[in-house]
Amino acid sequence: MASTAAPSAIPPADLESFSSRLKSSTRILALLGAGLSAASGLPTFRGAGGIWRTHDAMQLATPEAFDTDPGLVWQFYNYRRHMALAARPNAAHYALAELSGRKEGFLTLSQNVDGLSQRAGHPLEKLQLLHGNLFDVKCTDFYCNYVQQNNYTDPIAPALAIPVEGTDPTSFEARHAVSSALLEKKTRKELDIADESIYLPSVPAGDLPHCPECKRGLLRPGVVWFGEALPGKTIDTVNQWIMDSKKIDLILVIGTSAKVYPAAGYVDMARSKGARVAVVNTEQGDARGLTKDDWFFKGDAAIIVPEILKGVIGDVR
Known part of the structure; x- marks a missing residue:
């Protein structure tokens, strides 16, 4: 059959x-x-899109990655939220x-x-x-249990705004292509703008989504990361x-x-x-x-x- x-x-x-x-x-x-x-x-998770093709997506989907660089992780998940909202x-x-x-x-x-x-x-x-769900968010503070479902705000924080592709390709690529250059902490001047390995500007923790309830913790995507139950x-x-x-x-x-x-x-x-x-x-x-x-x-x-x-x-x- x-x-x-x-x-x-x-x-x-x-x-x-x-x-x-x-x-x-x-x-x-x-x-x-x-x-x-x-x-x-x-795209599937492991093929999360051309502009993220130079980074292992699985390395961004861990609690340790969020602790180390929450701005980088939020840029990745904000991109995924944006793509999901654009899809039908x-x-x-x-x-x-x-x-x-x-x-x-x-x-x-x-x-x-x-x-x-x-x-x-x-x-x-x-x-x-x-x-889990890309559009649920929850507080990371140990003492706070805040969870918000169905948060479709795009971008979820102004600092994570995605420039319109095509209006300024250089800016678009610079914001969204994760590369070995980022991991090696190279400066912007060391990079070739035409290369796939382009520096991704950091986003300060203060500009990321914060918990409206406890006012202390950062919000994180309501998805299950590697290493989590x-x-x-x-x-x-x-x-x-x-x-x-x-x-x-x-x-x-x-x-x-x-x-x-x-x-x-x-x-x-x-x-x-x-x-x-x-x-x-x-x-x-x-x-x-x-x-x-x-x-x-x-x-x-x-x-x-x-x-x-x-x-x-x-x-x-």
Whole structure:
């Protein structure tokens, strides 16, 4: 049943068998990854964009990086917020939101932090965010528990304003290209403005977002950084949903390899409850581990997902 066809040529037998299963399913788990938002023009985390291509994004996603240079980290996350706000939910986001609304026993676990599922109208009570949200912020002061959700201010602080690309390319590149030159603390005069390695001006801590409640701590993005625990409430909610299920009919794995735990474990947990697996991704390797009773649909999620869900939700956007 596994398919490697192009998006426009999903084998009718695969589409029919999947649609039949979907229609009869009352308990569905969806696992979403970065590939879902790629069709909206958002780069994956590790490929966070050309203007950040000279820096390892993972080195900016740690508590230690924020302690060392919060200005640099906030420039990176302000850029990611800006890009996410400029993007629009694609047809797959809308299709999943519609399916979630139609299927009572539906739960989505998303590894994405871009807010596109929410903006597509995905029911919040059926959406769990494994890695947090770019648009939540929280105080870093040990004694303060301030959290603000859905902060869409762009830029989040005036000092982080992104110049309009094209109006002054030199200024744009200088503000946003992280390079070895920055890491080596070179001065602006030592750098070639035409080179990719361009100095990124520092932003003083006093110009970064501060907590409006305690007035002491810096605000930080409400995402899970490397070295931090995943949100316990989210993990507990998903685990409880699975344990409460006498049977799970289907697990949708969309835009993710699901090879990293704990996400990888949910496929096995769903299988143990009787679920059949449907993978939608661009990589053939993600078909490994599927059985003859599962499905692999290769291609762009924005094209594939609305097509395979059409039997239940009809045409969306």
